[in-house]
Amino acid sequence: MSAATARVGGDAGGTRSLRDEEIAFGTADHAAIAKLAYAEAGLVLAPSKSQLVYGRLARHVRACGLRDFADYIALIESDAEERARAVDALTTNHTSFFRENHHIDHFAGEAWPALRQRLAGGGRVRVWSAACSSGEEPYTLMMAALGFDRAAARTLAGTDFRLLATDLSASSLAAAREGWYAQDTARTIPAGLRALWTHPAEDGGIEIVEAVRAPVAFRALNLLRDWPIRRRFDVIFCRNVMIYFDAATKARLQARLADALERGGFLYIGHSERLAANVAPRFECVGRTMFRKVTE
Structure with missing residues (x-):
């Protein structure tokens, strides 16, 4: 107050x-x-x-x-x-670029290579950034996937790849779609990636380039209500939102996330979050708060 x-x-x-x-x-x-x-x-x-x-x-x-x-x-x-x-x-909308960077390293080094190969063969890949807040997480994932290769963005544009970014907050989604960030917010983007995938913008900030923004679809979604999602995802990031829920709500949400994930797909949750007892057997832990789905 x-x-x-x-x-x-x-x-x-x-x-x-x-x-x-x-x-x-x-x-x-x-x-x-x-x-x-x-x-x-x-x-x-x-x-x-x-x-x-x-x-x-x-x-x-x-x-x-x-x-x-x-x-x-x-x-x-x-x-x-x-x-x-x-x-x-x-709602609390605290986030940052390259937050919990061990997740981003795992996504780029372990999950993405196989997904990129699938795309090269004409396959489909879907990634979901749930509770995306003001957009730093989905844009981080895009920069991590593209790396330092400008040509990779052109190649990706011709594939069946989409990154769904959802949040409950309409104001956060509006900021995310704009793709503008203050210099202080952008400082956590590694310098090389920042130089490649952002450009100076009005008011002294930076703007995410179109090649990074184009594959990202921002949508309003309440995680506790119906999801208008028809097909499963290969990767789901749902980080630092379950800390605001009670145990029963966490367990229900995690079960739904598991249902929405392909077998072999990866789930990333927040650093202080844990899988509920009824959900944990469906996954194997592959790192700190990182899980691969192994069974339905």
Whole structure:
């Protein structure tokens, strides 16, 4: 919560008063928002997250011309568009280029060579970056696959290759499609790849070149709802999103990810995440939080 927070009142409802805006926010409000966030996106917002919830939603309350969270909760229960904006605001979208680089090294060195050979023979390859946030992960995968070979991009363009990048957050997807990043964000791209696959852009940032962007399809997708996906993937990256879910939600999601993956395909999860007991037997571990599917 911002420095504008005045105090936590001593009333039975636990109402929080602010010196500037006086937006009422009580324990019942937090509980209602937490219930909605869990139902919509599987997010677990414990009472200790109340300041985070306030900080992320207060501006939406003001933008809707409302004076308290109770009215805002009533609004988002009936207004699907505002509810989506609220859930978007509550999601955490922290990512970076070449994050958890051991995954990227494995993808480029172990998974991609066989997939590239399949493409050269006229085959089909599909990669999924689930919870792609603002696009750093899918663009990283493209740069890792292409390496330092400009001709590889032209060759890839003539194959049946697609990289699906999905996220719940509409604002993150809009940023990802734009392909613009601040210099500070781009500094984690290895210098040689940055020189080859980005170019200077307005406002002192960088822009991902079209050859890297073209194979990536950005789509809105709630991982806990229906997936309009008809065929399986060869590689799935689903990293650092399950940390916000409870055990039951993690297990259901992992089972669905396993179902969506070809046998022999690779699943990469976040550094603090683990496979659920009901899913682990379907995989063999090939490295730190890296798995190959071995059985249906």
